[in-house]
Amino acid sequence: MTPADDDLEGRIDRALRRLPPPRAPQTLLPRVMTAVRARSDRPWYARPWFAWPLVVRVLSIAPAAWLLYLAWRMPSPPAQIVAAASASRVLWDLMIAPLLPYVVTVVLLMGLACVLFGLALNYVLLERAEQR
Amino acid sequence: MTNAEPFEAFVRRYQDMVFATAVRLLGNTADAEDAAQTAFLRAFQHHAQLTANPAAGAWLKTTVRNVCLNHLTRYRARWRFFSELDEPGEGARFEDALESRVSRALEPEHADAYERLEHAVRSLPDHQRVPLVLFHFEELTYEEIAKTLSVSLGKVKTDIHRGREALKRLLTDHDAG
Numbered sequence: 001m002t003p004a005d006d007d008l009e010g011r012i013d014r015a016l017r018r019l020p021p022p023r024a025p026q027t028l029l030p031r032v033m034t035a036v037r038a039r040s041d042r043p044w045y046a047r048p049w050f051a052w053p054l055v056v057r058v059l060s061i062a063p064a065a066w067l068l069y070l071a072w073r074m075p076s077p078p079a080q081i082v083a084a085a086s087a088s089r090v091l092w093d094l095m096i097a098p099l100l101p102y103v104v105t106v107v108l109l110m111g112l113a114c115v116l117f118g119l120a121l122n123y124v125l126l127e128r129a130e131q132r
Numbered sequence: 133m134t135n136a137e138p139f140e141a142f143v144r145r146y147q148d149m150v151f152a153t154a155v156r157l158l159g160n161t162a163d164a165e166d167a168a169q170t171a172f173l174r175a176f177q178h179h180a181q182l183t184a185n186p187a188a189g190a191w192l193k194t195t196v197r198n199v200c201l202n203h204l205t206r207y208r209a210r211w212r213f214f215s216e217l218d219e220p221g222e223g224a225r226f227e228d229a230l231e232s233r234v235s236r237a238l239e240p241e242h243a244d245a246y247e248r249l250e251h252a253v254r255s256l257p258d259h260q261r262v263p264l265v266l267f268h269f270e271e272l273t274y275e276e277i278a279k280t281l282s283v284s285l286g287k288v289k290t291d292i293h294r295g296r297e298a299l300k301r302l303l304t305d306h307d308a309g
Contacts, residue, residue, distance in 0.1 A: 012296045016253070016268045019246055021152035028151060028165055032143050032172045033136065039173065040136040051177075
């Protein structure tokens, strides 16, 4: 930084520090209070979960806990579901699994091409500006 | 959630500070009012803790600054792209445009010197005004600004320097007058 830069910084700094802060327009307070009252008057269920009454928060946890308990205690699946799963497994083994390596390779190559294109674009448009 | 009425005194107390920070960072009144409202709504959620807290002003200032920077981040790509035009050659046209914008701030309707300087600051392009305001008004260091804006330290210094250069002409005229 040259002495001229220091001088410029000092002058600008002094001038800006002398600036009185802009006053808020008279419309700001009414619009903020309107928004605050609208938020304050909302029923509890329209507020964020953390702003719900404590009792309601505790009660709202109960159904989720019950569902978790059911999932944990779930018995083994019925025979129809087991049969459908087996059919899906056969389809997967015969039709999808053999093609999977090729599909994954194509997807990876396309992704790599996108990344390279993005990096090139980023360098041409943005990074070059920062390096100068 | 607290009652809205006691909050009005809180808004009255801090509205000028919040608006000043927002309008200098964003450069226009409409966006600044939106940002100020968002900051006050966040404060309302924590009103019980903030009313008795001596650091409420600092909390509010940081909040409104973050709201403004988030707003500007939506335009970050455009901001950085146009900052590339701010270079010799291609940038000459951009400097002319900037000169014209600053000159408009010097027109007779902005008779007061402070008002002219205030308008000149707001007339700077985002990529110069924001680091300049963060440095001179918010008192952040170059390193803090670079980290906040996710740009290189060199770019912060260059943009602030160019912002000052753009304001220099105005100050020179002001001192001469």
